[in-house]
Amino acid sequence: MKNVRGGGGPRSGGAARGGEPGGSGAQKPSPSRTGAPVERPARRSRPPATARGVALEVVRAVARDDAYANLLLPVAIRRARLGSADAGLATELAYGTLRRRGLYDAIIVEASGRGLDRIDADALDVLRLGAHQLLAMRVPAHAAVGETVELSRAIGAHRATGFINAVLRRIAQRSEREWVDVLLAHETDPDARLAIETAHPAWVVSALRSALEREGRGGELPVLLAADNVSPRVTLVALPGIADIPPELETARTRHSPLGYLSPSGDPAADPEVAAGRVRVQDEGSQLAALALSRARPVAAGEHWLDLCAGPGGKAALLAAEAIAGGATLVANEVVPARAELVRKALAPLGDGIEVRTSDGRTVGATDPGRFDRILLDAPCTGLGALRRRPEARWRKTEADVPSLAALQAELLEAAIGALRPGGLLAYVTCSPHPAETTEVVDRVLAGDAATAAGVRRVDTAGVLADVVREALDLGELDGAVQLWPHRHGGDAMFIQLLERSATDEAHPLDTLPE
Numbered sequence: 001m002k003n004v005r006g007g008g009g010p011r012s013g014g015a016a017r018g019g020e021p022g023g024s025g026a027q028k029p030s031p032s033r034t035g036a037p038v039e040r041p042a043r044r045s046r047p048p049a050t051a052r053g054v055a056l057e058v059v060r061a062v063a064r065d066d067a068y069a070n071l072l073l074p075v076a077i078r079r080a081r082l083g084s085a086d087a088g089l090a091t092e093l094a095y096g097t098l099r100r101r102g103l104y105d106a107i108i109v110e111a112s113g114r115g116l117d118r119i120d121a122d123a124l125d126v127l128r129l130g131a132h133q134l135l136a137m138r139v140p141a142h143a144a145v146g147e148t149v150e151l152s153r154a155i156g157a158h159r160a161t162g163f164i165n166a167v168l169r170r171i172a173q174r175s176e177r178e179w180v181d182v183l184l185a186h187e188t189d190p191d192a193r194l195a196i197e198t199a200h201p202a203w204v205v206s207a208l209r210s211a212l213e214r215e216g217r218g219g220e221l222p223v224l225l226a227a228d229n230v231s232p233r234v235t236l237v238a239l240p241g242i243a244d245i246p247p248e249l250e251t252a253r254t255r256h257s258p259l260g261y262l263s264p265s266g267d268p269a270a271d272p273e274v275a276a277g278r279v280r281v282q283d284e285g286s287q288l289a290a291l292a293l294s295r296a297r298p299v300a301a302g303e304h305w306l307d308l309c310a311g312p313g314g315k316a317a318l319l320a321a322e323a324i325a326g327g328a329t330l331v332a333n334e335v336v337p338a339r340a341e342l343v344r345k346a347l348a349p350l351g352d353g354i355e356v357r358t359s360d361g362r363t364v365g366a367t368d369p370g371r372f373d374r375i376l377l378d379a380p381c382t383g384l385g386a387l388r389r390r391p392e393a394r395w396r397k398t399e400a401d402v403p404s405l406a407a408l409q410a411e412l413l414e415a416a417i418g419a420l421r422p423g424g425l426l427a428y429v430t431c432s433p434h435p436a437e438t439t440e441v442v443d444r445v446l447a448g449d450a451a452t453a454a455g456v457r458r459v460d461t462a463g464v465l466a467d468v469v470r471e472a473l474d475l476g477e478l479d480g481a482v483q484l485w486p487h488r489h490g491g492d493a494m495f496i497q498l499l500e501r502s503a504t505d506e507a508h509p510l511d512t513l514p515e
């Protein structure tokens, strides 16, 4: 499915906004299809303190302010003092609308006969919410249309109510399957068709297809895309040394990670262990990525470890716990100061002996050459492996983001190699399975002068993880790397490649794969 309009509006200051650098200021009028600017009306009033009002607030903030729904929604629910039934409704409305936004936009264009750039931004957000109620939530049509039109009045969009009413009535004339068939009639490309059927951008479908085909599992694509549309259960990690999996939750343990278990409550923050930071919310794939590095070989007391891109600190907390247990020390680095603050908070329950730095990871090869025994490079990426947990994410990144991210990933990997002690271990990790961000980055960097001079080799990461996991992982063939998948393993699609720098003293030889 094409991105009918680029991911999200321009950034401005807003609650629960993304911590990435690069906000661009006030909202500008966007050009219409004819090239003439379409004036956006002044921002209207805050939506009412109802389930639909809260959902609209979140959908609006995501579209205009690049807010993160998972951060903003709990705040908006608390502020509106919603009871649990209304909180559930607001969550389904907001997450469902955001996840399927591209599909709803295409249906709205078809039903209204107007391009998105000719629809007022408030009216569009209201229409998206209405479309979700009509097509995916089994809300009776009269209620969905009536409540949605009422919502548009409540935010002061009086002039748009006739238009909203008419478009929603037209949408209500067909089921979602019938609308999908209408859209499919314009499309012959297989990935574009799958994109429409599963509400993904077409470029994402193509990237996921090539990632699966890379391991000879292309036939799994429809199952993967379906898995992306189901919110996962919340997974917790008990940090070694300061927490244990409660014995009464033995049956809730994760399939693969030895430290994980499913949260027994929908509100993990209410658990005192989670509130104290000894137990953390963490996807199973992320747990395995950290453990692949910490458990690849026994820890020697005095080892120096580095988490190069640590914010917000989930893997850093697990690595720190593992380091402390083995007598090693960890340095956690993060370039964005606000995210470095989150890393400090995540590490606080583990004592105050962990250094947190705020510097550009690309400089570490020069500032700390050959210093670290183990380095985690959990690189900034498109996040295509975590689409289940971040409903808006698939519409936010674009294909054009990939080359610059891949270039940054390669620079960070080269710097990390420079900071690796001879014989040291490095985990290159992304929460994206995109070949351009994973195997291609590793291939390119390993073929370069710096990695060749340092004698960097791939480590059989699947073999390492086989000794870590509780239940064997069903993995494809990937030249020594591990690619996890939501549909196959239940966690995010983390890519993990362990690398080893050749040791001058050959103190800790590992089974390495020939280049």
Ligand SMILES: C[S@@+](CC[C@H](N)C(=O)[O-])C[C@H]1O[C@@H](n2cnc3c(N)ncnc32)[C@H](O)[C@@H]1O
Residues within 6 Å of the ligand: 020, 286, 308, 309, 310, 311, 312, 313, 314, 315, 316, 333, 334, 335, 336, 339, 359, 360, 361, 362, 378, 379, 380, 381, 431
């Ligand atoms: C995928 S996230 C890391 C997630 C983290 N490991 C965790 O488990 O919580 C990548 C992080 O890299 C940071 N980052 C981006 N560019 C960086 C750079 N040049 N140097 C260091 N960190 C960078 C981002 O701000 C982001 O916090």
